[in-house]
Amino acid sequence: MRLVLYIDMDCFFAACEEVRHPEFKGKPLIVGTNSEKDRLRGVVQAANYEARKFGIHSAMPTRDAFKLCKELQYSPPDDLYYEETSKRIMELLSGYAKRIEVDSIDEAALEVEVEGYAEALEEGRRIKEQIKKDLGLPCTIGISTGKVIAKMVCDSAKPDGIKAVEANDVKDFLKDKDVERIPGVGKKTAEKLAALKVKDIGGLAKTDPMVLIDALGSFGRELFLIANGTDESIVEENVSVISISRERTLERNAQSIGEIEGMVNKLADEVIAEVKKQKLMFKSVGVKARYVDFTDRIKSRSLNSYTDSRDSLLAVANQLFKGLFGDKPVRKIGIRVSSLISVKGQRSLL
Ligand SMILES: [Mg+2]
Incomplete structure (x- = not known):
């Protein structure tokens, strides 16, 4: 599941x-x-x-x-120190997830494929342990069927906690909570709900959904569903379609990987500088060779987790370039990273 x-x-x-x-x-x-x-x-x-x-x-x-x-x-x-630490956390988390959505500098939703809640809890404990061990930092994890309710479960387990609320228990878990505890419900929405005599989530669950839609539009429908334990929010990776690449013509045509070492290092430096400048991490690496007859060959590979590490990029790029040297001399090379995730997030005052 x-x-x-x-x-x-x-x-x-x-x-x-x-x-x-x-x-x-x-x-x-x-x-x-x-x-x-x-x-x-x-x-x-x-x-x-x-x-x-x-x-x-x-x-x-x-x-x-x-x-x-x-x-x-x-x-x-x-800020730089917190952003760097955040990147390390997201890098670590992305290794555990099928999909990851970075919500802010210190929050993320992970989608996992597991047998059941017990396995999800085990996975969560492993994540907590690894973050503690690698970075010395405490975190709290909430587990549920959707992103919105999982975040609310997380809020209720702070600090340094972990908690799962199974689908059947969600309604009960929510019913006494204030409507403002639902992510996205601010003062304005709470006031509109108060005008409808809705104070807690239990009350929200019993309100006629048409009345909620009248007052709040499609958000009213969402709130009704959440209050009744149905969370339709899905984990959406903050992946941009773009890639970052750099390429350069060699001063002398190359016959072997040893001859391009300096240029590979240089291109990797440039790509990493751009990745860091844009506060991104990548999960795919590609390399390209243009031969003397102007034909191109491209090789690429996906990594196990998102990273912005120069060493990881170089290791993979060098491996891939090895497969591009044969009988034809190479005149131009390129390095590209793609499957980019933004780690900028919005600043949350937590
Ligand atoms: Mg926080």
């Missing part, structure tokens, strides 16, 4: 800072928006659980946070 594992890193930015500053561990910590010097003029981007105990939360002015807790530790933000 097909199930969705929703992974959300716990207090992501703060946890990243705790990894490289172990002295912060166990103490209340916030990551703000400003430099250390200007810390009282910014807002809280992330607070660890120790800081949350003082009532500190994201989007709060840092000045107020320091009023709530005198011993509060402060870290300025380091």
Whole structure:
């Protein structure tokens, strides 16, 4: 059966800072928006659980946070570091999934093909262990039939938790929850629902779907289905159709792979620089050779997981190029990466 594992890193930015500053561990910590010097003029981007105990939360002015807790530790933000860490996480996750949808810098939905919920839980525990071991970071995983409900299960299992809600139990799991707990339901939608006397998801489930559609359009239909335990959302890979490639004519025609080594390195550097600049990862590598008679040959291979690693690209490209040398000298070579996934995500203040 097909199930969705929703992974959300716990207090992501703060946890990243705790990894490289172990002295912060166990103490209340916030990551703000400003430099250390200007810390009282910014807002809280992330607070660890120790800081949350003082009532500190994201989007709060840092000045107020320091009023709530005198011993509060402060870290300025380091977007590059969080993005790099995020890439490592998504790379690791993509190795486990049939499909992966990156939802934000620290959240992703994985579609897995399993025998049942027990196997999905096992897989989830393996993922949690590996993220802890490789990156030192805690996360929470929610498992259900669709993306929206899996995310809600994940929210209910925080922090450092894992939980599955089977299809038959979804309605019961949801019924007492506030409508605003459904991803995509903001203040405006909640107000419209309140006008219909709908407060919790149980109430939503019992409302006439035509009334909901009247008030909210097709979103009303979706909400009705979710409230009744039917999650039609599917995991959609954020894959773009484009590829990134670089090619160059050789100064001298080449008869063997040894003669193109320098150029392969150079092209790989250029491709990787572009991949990083666009905040992408790739899963397919292709190489091309143009021979002296102007015929082309192309070889490509899919990798096991998404990556932006130069070493992985070089290893595969060199392997593939080996198969392109024979009797005809090569005059031009190219490297291409495709099956690209965007790891930009939107910034979520969690
Ligand atoms: Mg998070």
